[in-house]
Amino acid sequence: MADKSLEVNLECVNDYSYLYEPTPEQRENIEKITREVISKINEVIEELGLRGVIREVSVQGSFARDTWLPEDTDVDVFLLFDKSFDFEQMRKMTELISGKVAVKLGASIETRFASHPYYVIGFNRVEVEIVPAYKIEDIREMRTAVDRTPFHTSYITSSLLRKPWLKKEIRVLKVLLKRLGIYGAELEVRGFSGYLSEVLVIAYDGLVPLLEAASRWIPWKVLIPHDAPRSLIGTAPLIVLDPVDLRRNAAAAVGLEQLSKFIAFSKIFVENPEILCCMLEGKREVPDYMLDENIIILRLLSHPPLSEDALAGKLRRILDSTRNTLERNGFNVLRGLMVHARRDFFLVFQLETSVLPPLEKKIGPPVWHTNSKNFLRKWASHTPAPFIDGDRWVVISERKIRKAEEVIMNALKVYKGFEWEIMRGEESYWKIAEDEYREIKGVLAGSEIWIYCLKKYVSGHKL
Secondary structure, eight states, rough: OOOHHHHHHOOOGGHHHHSSSSHHHHHHHHHHHHHHHHHHHHHHHHTTTOOEEEEEEOOOOOOOOHHHOTOOOOOEEEEOOOOSSSSHHHHHHHHHHHHHHHHHHEEEEEEEEESSSEEEEEEEETEEEEEEOOSSSSSOOSGGGGGHHHHHHHHHHHHHHTTTTHHHHHHHHHHHHHHHHHHHSSTTOOOBBHHHHHHHHHTSHHHHHHHHTTTTTTTTOEEEEEOGGGTTTTTTEEEEETTTTEETTTTTTTOHHHHHHHHHHHHHHHHHHHHHHHHTTTTOOOOOOOOOOTEEEEEEEEOSSOOOOOHHHHHHHHHHHHHHHHHHHOOEEEEEEEETTTTEEEEEEESSOOBOOOOOEEEEETSSSTTTTHHHHTTTSSSSEEEEETTEHHHHHHHEOOHHHHHHHHHHHTTTTOOOEEGGGGGGTTTSHHHHHHHHHHHHTTHHHHHHHHHHIIOOOOO
């Protein structure tokens, strides 16, 4: 398909090439930094006498595959250890090597976590991630999740050698996913990883065919490739078998909401292809929106020691649990959000009302049901007395808790080590930084780039 679908369908995409196409200067700068870091790594390996243990030092990820974006100044350098090496020793050796390399370069170093620890060296405004893995010849030999990464690199690079024009389409997809807020497999995002983006464009032979196909997707019923086992349908919102490891769903991290957003955009794109250029343009508006007293904001003040990704996952579970508790106690939750604004995490609950009436109606069992005895035993002496509504016992009682804040704080007590500040609506303006306030207000009001473009191309609202 040498017609290059994006150029045929959307010439305006070229106007935004600075977003997705690195300049020669950018390439040269990162290549130079990468060579310097790898040189120091090899130097330290020699000094420590580990040449027989570390089988290979290689660049992996989007930089190796030449699908990286100008704004992504990070490079993955893998230390591929011999399979006979113990995992804990491998981790310790990688930590030691990374520390010594950072000293030699006069660079910063940080420990981060994915499937296991890796080390990030900050050098000349470029992040070089040093990742330990095992050198394997067959995917069935893998011992850690990252052992398959060199196979990913090999698959993508060989595919793009045959169809080099797809690099551009992959890059445009990545920018689009960033604009939609669904780029990245980390728990805070639950979106499309860089590798998944590449696999999808290759599988559909271009971005436009991918978007056309996605416009027909139904969550929990998408299976790629189409000849994959039908028994997998329903096991995840999106199933994309990893071309290098058919046992793995490369889209396992993609959440239902994130997939739905991609499908929604794709459906709009099919009718209005120019919306893609609107997305690349990146305009947004922040409507005037009042944070009233029925919006409750929780700022996380402290938490147990967790990596940022693990913390985001925990906070999502806390959000869902607290939302369920509110609804069980009679509060109608219009929206529940986790917002990461600048340095702080917030949980935001938009309620129909934050204070419930003093009385509530408790509906009991049908009068003919055996449980009606227990209901009457509990409520028979209550004033006002139980009565029959239809075929059920009913009682009107006073609410024990009427304020949403009380329900929320009681629900949060079970999460030891987490401390919160609770705020209502507009009072948050005086308690948090202005940019954090704007971010929360913008999320609630719908100030995302894609909402701006939605209005422009669908609602008839002339922007």
